[in-house]
């Protein structure tokens with residue numbers, strides 16, 4: 066796609082204006098950097114990776130010198146030290162320009178966010194903490210010094226990714242490390258990441274599988290026994306190249322642990338906003354669909370004849386409806402990402418589900434309306450709108466917080482106190 070396409074309407078405006086949303090100067094700068102990077106680097110490459118369903122590894126190589134691979138690595142370890150909210154806002158800016166890159170970047174950044182600031186909020190013994198800090202430095206050094214890219218495969222096609230059962234992928238403790246066996250589906254960055262941050266169940270011989278024993282291990286992509294199989298030809302988010310990973314007797318040393326024993330299980334219940342991190346990409350897509358529509362109706366899309374269509378009342382009403390939906394989405398989402406911390410109240414968790422559901426559903430609803438409003442010429446593959454439409458369709462399907470699961474939980478948690486049952 067021509068990057069100028071997204072440049073025409075309010076090209077420099079961030080999704081969340083720093084003054085209006087009371088962001089610090091440091092946040093505003095980092096978010097502006099992400100936006101500039103998105104426009105300059107991601108936008109021109111997005112159409113090709115979408116068409117060919119190839120992974121945009123070139124974008125990740127270019128992120129390295131910009132410090133974007135280390136955005137959430139703590140400052141004392143050489144990273145930028147962005148917190149949860151800042152990361153989400155930066156990721157939304159990337160999502161405006163290439164959904165697949167923003168979504169894959171999320172998988173990489175989560176390996177540092179979860180092992181970094183999020184783990185710092187959780188309980189562990191002094192000994193475990195010291196070991197964890199030493200271990201994560203190894204991962205962080207790889208990212209900062211060599212630009213290593215981490216994936217985050219946890220989906221398996223069963224109940225585990227939704228949090229309902231122990232992961233079927235298992236790590237058997239052996240002398241000095243673990244032997245990993247299992248399978249992950251929909252592994253974004255498959256075949257391109259340097260490490261796979263695998264969620265699996267630690268299980269000694271004869272032991273029962275338990276979610277409490279979930280381990281988060283970084284498996285080198287070139288380790289013996291790791292393979293990528295199956296094809297990848299989906300409706301949207303084609304550049305994520307989310308193929309199937311197989312692990313057959315893969316040995317990894319103890320140092321590959323991204324979290325100490327028991328800490329992932331603790332995080333999932335005490336830091337639930339960790340699962341909200343798929344949403345920024347879709348916040349960006351919602352904004353992109355709206356921006357395109359305004360530019361198109363004003364006759365300002367480069368490469369298109371400068372035909373204005375904004376004078377029709379039906380177009381004005383459609384844009385107003387899109388804008389209302391966008392503002393509602395932004396307001397709720399901003400609130401949810403701003404109150405993410407350890408031990409949230411039930412109210413805050415319900416709001417996080419509501420925000421996830423709203424962003425995932427509204428991003429696609431806005432894109433649907435954009436296509437209807439702009440008309441036939443706007444859905445040609447030479448323009449970004451039809452890609453935004455297809456990419457935005459994927460958000461509500463993503464576990465562990467699919468749009469349906471969010472609805473399920475909001476209804477149940479609003480009507481039942483914890484532990485309460487009907488007679």
Ligand SMILES: Cc1cc2nc3c(=O)[nH]c(=O)nc-3n(C[C@H](O)[C@H](O)[C@H](O)COP(=O)(O)OP(=O)(O)OC[C@H]3O[C@@H](n4cnc5c(N)ncnc54)[C@H](O)[C@@H]3O)c2cc1C
Nearest residue numbers: 217218219220227251252253302307459462463464467469
């Ligand atoms: C573009 C893309 C990239 C992805 N990248 C990754 C990645 O990098 N890493 C990764 O781990 N995963 C990734 N995923 C996978 C994603 O998170 C889901 O695991 C995947 O879409 C699973 O779909 P499924 O049809 O197998 O879900 P199923 O488990 O078959 O569920 C089907 C539907 O049933 C509903 N459902 C399921 N369980 C429950 C429940 N307990 N209660 C109520 N309703 C339920 C949900 O609404 C769900 O959408 C990606 C998905 C997409 C689309």
